[in-house]
Amino acid sequence: MDLYVLGQQIVNGLVLGSTYGLIAVGYTMVYGIIGMINFAHGEVYMVSAYLTAIGLAVLAYFGISSPWLLISLTMVFAILFTSLLGITIERLAYRPLRKANRLAPLISAIGVSLILQNYVQLSQGAKNQGVPTLIEGVFRMGSEDHFFQITYMQMLIVVVALIAMGLLNFVVQKTALGRACRATQQDRQMAQILGIDTDKVIALVFGIGAALAAVAGVLITLNYGSFDFFVGFVTGIKAFTAAVLGGIGSLPGAMLGGILLGLAESLFSGFVNSDYKDVFAFALLVGILIFRPSGLLGKPSVEKV
């Protein structure tokens, strides 16, 4: 086995995996707190890809050309916008269904997902969109035709993902807000009795999840350069796979699952068959749900009457 190729696939997998992990956080937090699969989460990521392109275009119009300023302002814009989008979706499509049976929110979420896809298609057109390359340059090892490389963009992705996850972990573990989140997750009724505004906490969790999806959306879009209104579906399913792999409901699990899935996918497409990499990811999802539905770090759920 060629070590350079192996190293290259591992790097690609880590980069891919850290973006999966960021999106997976949105699935895992929402599932942990209200027990629903937010099917529209992938579309929030898709919207953030469009916001990246729009943000960059508007900033360029105002004559800003420093890449760091462009990236950070776009990221702030995308985060604010998608958090508001996430909170609005929760308020309109999920909150009225809090007491309905379990299938109702999922069906409603599929509806939201169709709405977002079609809305973006109608407003921005069905064609592929793109963003210019902002960060060039690569770190390379090996000889001219036999090497292993990390682009600076890839490094940025991993660093930003780590910072975002660290920040999230700090908020959840150390702040009053995070304590309210964890309390609501453990026992919503009890938390409410103790004076926590659980509706607000749930809305906030949707906002946080959407914000992290926006971080991933900006990073992925800058890295790959092109996207269309359909990118949310497959990426969303894969991020959900990551969340389930790590144990749905568990925050470290989401990141671990994301990185494992990214590595597995990239090694599979590098050494086995790149045409079937999506089949592999879906098969992995089906396999985990069947044989270990609680994932790697999750707690097994007990069925009670």
Added chain:
Amino acid sequence: MNMSRPRLSKTLVLSAFAAVVALILTGPLSGLVLEGYDFKTRFSAPLQIAAFVLIVRFIAGLLPESWLAPRQKNEAAPRATRFKTWQLVLGGLLVYIALASLVLIASKYWLSVGILALIYILLGLGLNIVVGFAGLLDLGFVGFYAVGAYGYALGHQYLGLGFWAAIPLAAMLAGLFGMILGFPVLRMHGDYLAIVTLGFGEIIRLVLNNWIAFTGGPNGIDAPAPTFFGWEFKANATQGGVPFHEVWGLDYSSGMLDGFIFLVLLTVVALVIYAVTRLRGMPIGRAWEALREDEIACRSLGLNHVFTKLSAFAMGASIGGLAGVFFAASQGFVSPVSFSFFESALVLAIVVLGGLGSVTGVILAALFLTLMPEALREFSDYRILIFGFAMVLIMIWRPRGMIQQRRPFFTRAKG
């Protein structure tokens, strides 16, 4: 209407708030349209959307609150009027004959629209067994549709199967796939099941797309036109048979094939409707509905949940497979593009809109969803948007669908 002043002003404030949120959310996406790395402005669009939201929210605020309250509880619907068997048979026959005679007057275009509507009725009926009766949310239903369609096309290519042999075989093959899919997911329920079935459906589509040597990959594969006792519905015979119009001394018209498929499909749909209605009253149908309501209670009462769930999956899947055969036959061509997740969501929308478990509801919803875009051409771009909103709104206001079907239950005898 006697509306209190505080409520009116509150409604105004809330409407304004909703409009501002709508303006912020649609501002960048509708107001700034990407063109390459540049953009052009179109500020009228977000303003129009915000104004629309303002008006809708304001009107919703003026309506009596009881109208907007979700109807969650199981309203015991009034007892359906009981028809005698001969009345039902006669009525069914009359409807069947009326629809079948459409073949004589409808144009080729409307026949193909009719075929599409019937295919979606079949798909809706199939998924209704799994989701509506048995309560197992299946998001990969399109996989069975694909198995049916490809079963016909590939069966013809590799085994020389004809249309009539393909109907039962494809239905059985799809049923088998349903069982295979059903087995591993027996232990799961609710949303995990939904995601696993979604995964299966996508795997089927991706394999069809990537296994180029066997399925033709993204380029698709031709499906043969059906024949009737070896008579072909073409101007000149190509499959070694005799053209239908020559046997009967008719003038050739290109709509004959569609007319024929329409008639066969109509018959199949009628039979499936009959079978599904009968199944509901039979022990197996009751077991499906009981399992949906309370799995633990059913299992502790000795109900075989393995058989019950598998039979629902297999039954639904074979109906989906049947629909696939007709789809392939009417299009003359199948490719993986036709079997994306969107189709699954569309069929799910049909079942949900019609009312989970209601056969009449599913038929009406399927007709509505396939005929509406034809009738309202200018709205056809907004079709998916309308479906999406319909799915959300129905879940909120009428979780049991537009047609609230009567649940079979026992009432205590009076006296």
